[in-house]
Amino acid sequence: MKPLGDVPWPPEQIVTDRLILRETKTADRKGLAELLSDETVQAFLGGPQHTREELEQLIPEDPNTRPGIFAVEHAGEFIGRITVQRRDRAWAHHVREEGDEVEIGYEFLPTTWGRGIATEATRAALGWIERTLPGEPVVLTTQVANERSLRLARKLGFVEVERFEAYGAEQWFGVLETG
Secondary structure: OOOOOOOOOOOOOEEEOOEEEEEHHHHHHHHHHHHOOOOHHHOOOOOOOOOHHHHHHOOOOOOOOOOEEEEEEOOOOEEEEEEEEEEEOOOOOOOOOOOHHHHHHHHOHHHHOOOOHHHHHEEEHHHHHHHHHHOOOOOEEEHHHOOOHHHHHHHHHHEEEEEEEEEEEEEEEEEEEEO
16 A cells, blocks of 8 residues: 555544544554454455454554544444555556556445445545545546445446456456546
8 A cells, every 4th residue: 555645644534424534543443353354344355364353463552554544433433444545656557647546445344334334435535535636536446246346436436447357356447537
């Protein structure tokens, strides 16, 4: 992951009707461990790399380890995260010749699925990106087999640029349509 450069971090909290997007904090460690060890959540991201118990030991006391990670809170509880980073020029698949586009990703606990929470949170993060980095192209990659993620990407206004093979699966690469 490549940080956002000169973007001040952490930003002020983003508040929506049901959610708060904010920097991660110590109280999020348990939720992060659950998110990162959940087989359903991690199924299209290479599977869990550690058990929940291992993650509870590995996640730093202050999990706010780098700019660009928004913790998503609902009713006072950590329920997921949105990552915003620069897509490294060395990686393949870009929408502009010089690369370095803004890339967004999202992960939410299964208990939140089907309730519009991912849509609400990701729209809020996209609004922050537009205010903070106006005019920057925003890209997203997801596995074609991840139907929920692909449906969300399209709902948010991402359009397919290309498909490619990576990590043993077909990937969908899209850009946020503007205008």
